[in-house]
Amino acid sequence: MKILTGNDLGSGAVVWWTGEGWSRFVADAVDVDEHGAAIAAAEEAARRVNAPYVIEASAGPDGPVPAHIKDRVRSVGPTVRDDLALARDPRAGSYVI
């Protein structure tokens, strides 16, 4: 599957396209199929996201799992600080890359 990610313009936070808007949690990301570039262009033009790009992901039991390690780290936060990882994912602090 293909999912769309970027950073929030104001806060810089990592965000994922949900089909209706942007979420902090990769679990909310949806497959954008071949529409990623068009969504990215429209959302960036509307300043709802900064520097969006499409990535490969696989479907996991708790939602999409980014294919590349860099985006897996982006999806959970620094792997060396449990307190800075995203609270919603209970595995975040000990995420196995």
Next chain:
Amino acid sequence: MYRYDQYDQAIVDARVDEFRDQVARRLSGEFTEDQFKPLRLKNGLYLQLHAYMLRVAIPYGTLDGRQMRMLAHIARKYDRDYGHFTTRQNIQYNWIKLEEAGDILADLASVEMHAIQTSGNCIRNISSDQFAGAAADEVGDPRPWAELLRQWSTFHPEFSYLPRKFKIAVVGSDTDRAAIQLHDIGLQLVEQGGELGFKVFVGGGMGRTPIIGACIKDFLPARHFLSYQEAILRVYNRYGRRDNIYKARIKILVTELGAEEFARQVEAEWREILPLGIDAPVAEIERIEGFFAPPPFETGLADDVDLSDPDFAVWVKQNVHAHKVPGYAIATISLKPVGGIPGDASSAQIERIADLAERYSFDEIRVTHAQNLVLPHVRKADLYALWQGLRDADLANANLDLASDIIACPGLDYCSLANARSIPVAQALAERLAPIERDPGELKIKISGCINACGHHHAGHIGILGVDRKGEENYQLLLGGSGAEDASLAKIIGPGFTQDGVVEAVDKVLGRYRELRTDGERFLDTYRRVGVDPFKAAVYG
């Protein structure tokens, strides 16, 4: 230390106003990201993996308690309660909001700080010896010269768009604590016939193409300091490769031309420049030197230290260095707790260090390129009280220059350029080696998460380079580097490892070292004596 004059303050304040306006225009949509990116980078604001990152300049690694408190304030108010001290003697904040960037720069400006020239193809923050003005072995204090370079290079119109970034380091001792031979320009204060001058190295660097700098001038009279730097920069600016980012650093130009020919061109350019009279007047140099006058040291102080507390004694042995003034010492605060993140300090710790600097070190603090902090002027009689203050804030790590005092870049945990994580490798190695680290003594382990080498892996006695191998983290092991006066480049010894595998490999290397060493021999000495083969055999069988 140096204090801003009206011109310094005016240009920094003006830059804050300008950037506030630029941020507002980005948030309103007037600027696209492509238009805004070069503007934010000129103010040290990057977009990293998780958020915006702000890199704040700490000129030649020197700051006072007031500035440290502001760094703590920024970490607490605008970030997530910590900062990260870097190998460029700067500090980075990892969770900055674009909307607040202008406020942060204004807060920095209120204590004579900024984030200018911490990015981009310009002359970056000048680095120096963390023991400057205190070292027993220095010919002269390098900081006035670093400050002169800062003033000369700040917003220098001719050198704001160089072929690539440009890093300068200045030291004042034969002992090189700033890795000058691994800089675009490395400057060492020397004395010749009673006259002060500089030994000039050019074309060193790490990154994709590591090179030890070449000495192109054994003695540059100090009175011609600026004109000669300008000549070097002009030759580079004219002939540096702008067609290929990987060949754009001055080290490539020096290598392609040859150091002798490069030096000849610099001399020719210098002859053109000299009559223009751009060198700083003696009065200006003396004005700047006045800011770096020695603090009011007491005389007649006792030189002995009560070492009856064994933990304190270990810390003194490892983290305290000789001072040029009797009765004083230089204390290094290691930011490398075993299992911690190299270079990170919490707001509370930063404030504690400000307190201790004000109380015990004439209000001076230094940042080292090894991601530690220094209190340069401590009365020996105060060392125990200082140590207690550090211990209470988990800052009394007695591991300076030992195996757990590891340099590590932020790596893939934070950095958008990284290919692999550095911090977990540093943590695993520190935990493995800390129990035995006093036996080998000095051992410099340096870890980078990509080929850009922010973790100085080329200069590690043991270096580790994280790479991306088919989407997985992989770590190459390098041996034999040094960033000191005996500079050398570490070499990759063979195929790479997993994260656990590289820790095991380092353990095997040290095991072989213990078998091969002679009395008092450091790992680096043994490696240089016996070569790589015994270590390859230990690692790969």
